[in-house]
Amino acid sequence: MTLTGNLLIGAAGVPTATGTMKALNPATGELIEPEFAFAGPTEIDHAVRLADEAFDSYSHSGPAERAAFLDSIADKLEAVKDELAARLALETGLPAAQFEGEAIRTADVFRKFATVVRQGRFLQATIDPAQPDRQPAPRMDHRLQKVALGPVVIFGASNFPISYSVAGGDTASALAAGCPVVLKAHNAHPGASEIQGRVIQQAVGEAGLHEGVFSLVRGAGNEIGEALVDHPLVRAVTFTGSEGGGMALYRRAQQRPDPIPVFTEMTSVNPTFALPAALAARGAEIGGGLVQRAMYNVGQACLKPAVLLAVDGPGFQEMRDAASAAVEKAAARTMLTPGIHDAYTRNAQRMENDGATRIAAGPAPAQAWDGQSLLYEVSGEQLLAEPTLREEVFGPAVLLVRLTGLDQLFDVACAFRGQLSATLHAEAADRAAAERLLPILERRTGRIVFNAFSIPQEVSYASTHGGPFPATSDSRFTSVGMGAIERFVRPVTYQNFPDELLPESLREANPHHLWRVVDGELTRN
Incomplete structure (x- = not known):
């Protein structure tokens, strides 16, 4: 894959309007080609608006279609693992073999989230059937499921430049939930970020999804982060990094006219x-x-x-x-x-x-x-x-x-x-x-x-990677494991709806054979 240094906004590669940078090899101090574009306010607005345009169709995609998309990303990530690892060895000074393993593990995370989507348990489909003869008053039919929040901004991290970066667990869980992603790449590994971003961009195109499902931007200083958090169409933010950086984003998001959640992972000594x-x-x-x-x-x-x-x-x-x-x-x-x-x-x-x-x-x-x-x-x-x-x-x-x-x-x-x-x-x-x-x-x-040690951590259904402040900004959620999808969904109840207008997960026929809670009982019928 020939690196272009472009921003990836929807299906397009966009050159800079505000400046460029080169990657640094920290082992040698040498700058690495090519030059990578920085985004400005126009590019940020374009990426977020595309994500918002993509939201309705993507969030309503069926479980089979969305799961196949996630599996496609996994396949493509594995296909470029050698190239990705070689670039990361240049951009980090760490062994390439370490990143080959990280790419394989990250691909597995996408496949696990594909399974989560197919199973549909994260929707928490719940049905309380109508009781027209109930006394002293009848009960209308009530049906609940979780729905995606909307466009999500993800800040890539520096220390795990695949699994906490462009193709990391935050991206996998947000896409699994039905949220389009605008990814702010970390400037420590721009070439590796482009490789991962183009993998996802290609998967979006091949799946026939709206181009706004994924975009990748980068920039210098605080301005780009502030512009992303401030954008009125953004519905949630994730960040992995320092307590100072995470709390600056969190406070800014709470000062918006419409505050939004910022899911941060910040600091821990793991005693x-x-x-x-x-x-x-x-x-x-x-x-x-x-x-x-x-x-x-x-x-x-x-x-x-x-x-x-x-x-x-x-x-x-x-x-x-x-x-x-x-x-x-x-x-x-x-x-x-x-x-x-x-x-x-x-x-x-x-x-x-x-x-x-x-x-x-x-x-x-x-x-x-x-x-x-x-x-x-x-x-x-x-x-x-x-x-x-x-x-x-x-x-x-x-x-x-x-x-x-x-x-x-x-x-x-x-x-x-x-x-x-x-x-x-x-x-x-x-x-x-x-x-x-x-x-x-x-x-x-x-x-x-x-009787073991805090590292490594398994990425599983029972994983928790979160904790009370300042480890994270919201201890109710995890950023690792299948439960990470819960950050990007919220409940909606449909009351007294005709069956044909209900989401498929709540229809009487249960066409996707999901587990549902019906009148308090767990069932697939």
Whole structure:
């Protein structure tokens, strides 16, 4: 595929009117051809208006048609995986093999959402039949299903440039729900974004869908994001990134004349608690295993287990030694962007300034934007006294917390803000402590892991990737897993309708053989 650098607005490739950029290879510092177009207000308005024009027909497409479209995207994504991985290796400095796997997993996500569409359970079709003879008053026929919100703006992320980017889970779940997508590509990987965008653009055309079902834009600075959030035809926004960036978009969306939901995934340290019996039995395994997971993707993962907490006692020193040894072996590697590297360096220094002691470090960086692996230690008293020590350091750093006892462990657990995940290592002898800790964690996270680690996460029907603020802006929803589709639908009740005017999912014949709740009973009849 020859990269053009154009914006992808509907079926067209649109050159710039406001400026261009080139991709940067962070491993070499070299700029990569070609030049990529930036969008201005005219291009943004055109993309959103096309999405709005596409909405009625696309949101009313049948489950078979929409599912086939999603399957087509999956097939095309797999077909370009080698080319996509090679381009991403240039744009990130990370191994191509890593992205081949990410492309395959992302294609699988589209296929899973195709299954979700065919099953139709996300519609939550519910029928309360008329009861004309009910006393003291008759009941009219009531039928409910979920409908798509409307055009959705998705902000691509930098750290997983396929699965959280153009062809990522946000795009898959929004398209599955029936929402046209305007994708704001991340400037860290514009070539890979174009490859993915053209895959979806081609699938739209081959399926005979309205061209406005998908568009891809990019731009510099805050102006493009503000223009997308402000556009009166946009009905929802998703964002993965920093707390500052996510909350700026969220606040702006609430200041519109008609506020809209902004589903953000922002910050998390994913604390890991090693209870005393588990620590004594396998302290070294926990310490070494956690660091291995934390260094995945050079520590640039939202689910990185960044904080390891344990009571000083049997197994603590073994855990500390194993974590130190693992960090010392973890080579410095290129981080995704110079900006991410600079933020990592500042935040690591901030931890030291706020009282954390560096107890281990990996080999020194060889390149300008390499991230050095680091292990810090603080006491429970320090963590409770200094809130900044509980904040995310995005990169290959881990914080070990030495606690004086279980009472302090529970106090520290209560001090954490909302998290994407929390992990508990426990043995049978830890049951009483675990039972006391679990309610604390349930109030602070959307996923609790037992005797494993927070990364990786399965993309499944039971997945939750969300949590109380500031992990996300709305803890009722997930951005990973089949439940992610719930962000993009809302309920509508049809009262006293003739059968021929009802949505197909609510008609008496149930032509798609969906599971429905009829008069309180789950049935496919």
